[in-house]
Amino acid sequence: xxxxxxxxxxxxxxxxxxxxxxxxxxxxxxxxxxxxxxxxxxxxxxxxxxxxxxxxxxxxxxxxxxxxxxxxxxxxxxxxxxxxxxxxxxxxxxxxxxxxxxxxxxxxxxxxxxxxxxxxxxxxxxxxxxxxxxxxxxxxxxxxxxxxxxxxxxxxxxxxxxxxxxxxxxxxxxxxxxxxxxxxxxxxxxxxxxxxxxxxxxxxxxxxxxxxxxxxxxxxxxxxxxxxxxxxxxxxxxxxxxxxxxxxxxxxxxxxxxxxxxxxxxxxxxxxxxxxxxxxxxxxxxxxxxxxxxxxxxxxxxxxxxxxxxxxxxxxxxxxxxxxxxxxxxxxxxxxxxxxxxxxxxxxxxxxxxxxxxxxxxxxxxxxxxxxxxxxxxxxxxxxxxxxxxxxxxxxxxxxxxxxxxxxxxxxxxxxxxxxxxxxxxxxxxxxxxxxxxxxxxxxxxxxxxxxxxxxxxxxxxxxxxxxxxxxxxxxxxxxxxxxxxxxxxxxxxxxxxxxxxxxxxxxxxxxxxxx
Numbered sequence: 001x002x003x004x005x006x007x008x009x010x011x012x013x014x015x016x017x018x019x020x021x022x023x024x025x026x027x028x029x030x031x032x033x034x035x036x037x038x039x040x041x042x043x044x045x046x047x048x049x050x051x052x053x054x055x056x057x058x059x060x061x062x063x064x065x066x067x068x069x070x071x072x073x074x075x076x077x078x079x080x081x082x083x084x085x086x087x088x089x090x091x092x093x094x095x096x097x098x099x100x101x102x103x104x105x106x107x108x109x110x111x112x113x114x115x116x117x118x119x120x121x122x123x124x125x126x127x128x129x130x131x132x133x134x135x136x137x138x139x140x141x142x143x144x145x146x147x148x149x150x151x152x153x154x155x156x157x158x159x160x161x162x163x164x165x166x167x168x169x170x171x172x173x174x175x176x177x178x179x180x181x182x183x184x185x186x187x188x189x190x191x192x193x194x195x196x197x198x199x200x201x202x203x204x205x206x207x208x209x210x211x212x213x214x215x216x217x218x219x220x221x222x223x224x225x226x227x228x229x230x231x232x233x234x235x236x237x238x239x240x241x242x243x244x245x246x247x248x249x250x251x252x253x254x255x256x257x258x259x260x261x262x263x264x265x266x267x268x269x270x271x272x273x274x275x276x277x278x279x280x281x282x283x284x285x286x287x288x289x290x291x292x293x294x295x296x297x298x299x300x301x302x303x304x305x306x307x308x309x310x311x312x313x314x315x316x317x318x319x320x321x322x323x324x325x326x327x328x329x330x331x332x333x334x335x336x337x338x339x340x341x342x343x344x345x346x347x348x349x350x351x352x353x354x355x356x357x358x359x360x361x362x363x364x365x366x367x368x369x370x371x372x373x374x375x376x377x378x379x380x381x382x383x384x385x386x387x388x389x390x391x392x393x394x395x396x397x398x399x400x401x402x403x404x405x406x407x408x409x410x411x412x413x414x415x416x417x418x419x420x421x422x423x424x425x426x427x428x429x430x431x432x433x434x435x436x437x438x439x440x441x442x443x444x445x446x447x448x449x450x451x452x453x454x455x456x457x458x459x460x461x462x463x464x465x466x467x468x469x470x471x472x473x474x475x476x477x478x479x480x481x482x483x484x485x486x487x488x489x490x491x492x493x494x495x496x497x498x499x500x501x502x503x504x505x506x507x508x509x510x511x512x513x514x515x516x
Contacts, residue, residue: 003198006076007189009056009083009182014189020076022199022212023244023251027051027071030086038087038117039071042150044245046070046238046307047393049149052118054125056083056182058190060261064183067309068125070148073241074310075234077197077212078258081190083182087117090124099169100124100162107162111153119149122306123163128177136167140300147392148304194220195259212254218262218340218369224255226342229365231255235278235315238307257312263369273373274338277314281326284313284371288329291376295329298384302326304393318368320354320425323464325399327354327426329384331418332401335373341366357424379405379413381485385477389464396421397465400477410440410487417478422457422470429456432478446482450475 006017020029027044030036030053042050051072059065066085090098097105100123110116126145130137137145142163151159195214213231215221225231231253234240243249257263263278266287273291275284285299285308302308302325316326317337327350335350341363350371353361362368376382384401388394399420405413415436417429431452439445459470483491 004196006080006197008079008081009185009189011089014185017076020199022075022077022197022210022254024076025072025241025245026053026074026076026079026084029076030071036086036088040114040117041072042114044072045242046073046148046303047150048115049118049122049304049306050115052121052149052306054085054121054128055079056085056186057081058183058186062183062187064179064186066125066128068122068145068148068306069310070238070306073237073245075212075237075241075244075254077195077199077214077254078234078237078256080195080197080214081186081259083186085121085124087120090120098124099166100127102169103162103166104159107158107165109154109159109162115149115151115154119146119151119159122146122149123166126163127166128179130167132170136164143392144300144305147300148306150393191216191259194224210251210253212256214256214259216259216261218260219343221255221257221260221263222340222342222367225367226365228253228255233257233318233367236280236307236311238303238311239315239319239321257314263314268375271375273375275313275371275373277318277368277370278312279314281308281311281313281316288373291373292329292333292382294382295384298325298329298386298399301386301388301392313371314368317350317353317371318360318362320358320360321420322357322424322426323396323399323421324426325386325396325420328399328401328418328420330371330373331426331428332384332403332416333373333382334403334416335371337368338370338372339363339366340369345369347372351418351428354425354427377405379407381406383481383484385480387473387477395464398422398470398473398477400474400481402478402481404436404441404485406441410442412436412439412441412445419457419474421465422459422474427457429453431455441482441486443482443486446478450478453478 007014027039027041030039039053040050042048051070052068053071054066055069056064056066090101100120104110122145126137142160197212198209200209213224215224232251234254235257257278260278263276265276266279267274273287281302289295289299313326316324331351336347337350337353339346339348348361355361380403382403386396387398388396401418403416407413415433417432418426420426432449435449435452436445453474459467461467
């Protein structure tokens with residue numbers, strides 16, 4: 001069987017790997033093949049961060065970019081042309097601890113130690129990505145860097161203190177990390193055409209081999225999609241990876257988006273922000289937040305930094321999960337999805353893309369190429385809210401997005417409301433929108449729209465929330481949106497809390513009005 005080998009930089013040299021299944025994870029390779037057991041396995045689904053490693057790749061200018069990712073759900077062929085760094089790389093040649101490790105010791109940041117290598121790698125990525133001229137990272141930046149790592153015994157205070165203290169040891173290690181040399185090595189192993197890796201099936205020789213295709217341009221990607229319409233499209237592997245580690249599914253042939261430069265582009269013109277389907281969630285949200293700073297909280301609360309570094313906006317949209325956090329905001333903003341099939345493209349409103357649970361308007365052989373988001377209008381009032389059991393790294397019970405255009409008279413000229421977690425698909429609230437359209441944006445209007453939400457959704461009860469809770473939260477979030485965006489005395493974020501709303505409910509009950 002003729003196949004190319006998987007080539008990546010690791011521990012000072014280029015490694016070549018063959019004869020392993022295409023769905024073998026980076027974590028399995030490290031622990032079982034290389035016997036490098038510093039990287040731990042915890043949840044095997046990208047939640048706990050015990051398996052955190054750092055992947056390096058060259059950007060468009062040839063500079064080395066470092067990103068923390070979860071090794072447990074990344075497939076080995078996606079390392080081709082990239083660099084892999086693990087906790088074993090941090091030790092100096094004479095055995096001295098790296099500043100990150102020394103800070104963890106000095107600040108007593110470890111007890112059982114199981115989670116420590118993952119924390120250390122997230123901290124190392126922050127350490128290496130923080131230019132000396134930029135000063136020390138803020139507490140929020142440290143919290144973001146550690147958002148994908150869970151510790152069950154130490155507590156986060158000493159770990160955060162270690163993340164601050166590690167910059168006091170910048171003179172160490174004595175052997176510096178040579179980014180330029182590594183970037184030069186990666187440039188030498190870059191593919192200039194499609195990488196094809198044909199691997200044995202994990203179940204044995206009696207099963208058909210699968211092929212991992214990684215084209216480098218969009219036209220080749222479209223051609224391969226047409227030739228292999230049932231191949232599994234792989235982007236960041238933050239969802240597909242779990243199909244292997246949790247469901248033990250056979251993926252068959254795989255078509256990888258991660259090497260297609262055109263699918264990673266982010267462009268603006270006067271009317272539209274266009275985000276390529278393979279742009280990472282971190283890069284996509286950074287671009288969206290420039291136009292819509294109201295997305296800042298949702299950005300930092302979308303999964304964790306390692307997930308956002310690997311996952312893509314196009315993958316989140318194409319997946320169409322009813323609790324996907326990107327879609328309500330994009331639908332409320334009137335986003336469109338660009339679909340391509342061979343040499344033909346079409347554009348579809350995102351709210352028309354989802355047909356039912358795990359069903360979309362994609363034709364056979366078609367794929368999501370980009371997401372187009374209108375630039376902000378002057379008269380737009382926009383907010384997003386995520387309600388979950390944890391602030392960081394948690395799945396939403398309800399995710400809401402509200403976008404109203406209001407004229408100088410205070411009348412609503414356009415209303416778009418979308419929710420995740422309320423239906424089988426990310427869905428607009430048609431009845432609530434109708435209650436708002438043309439009305440004055442005041443308390444009476446918003447209460448009418450809150451009542452209308454009951455006709456829009458009949459949410460399910462599951463382990464995250466009951467149906468009644470979800471509907472109540474949806475109504476309350478619309479009320480919160482009103483409090484924050486009303487013309488008279490709008491409330492700042494810090495002033496919008498449960499106590500104020502409970503007082504309002506009590507007042508309404510006293511007046512024998514329906515509870516909001």
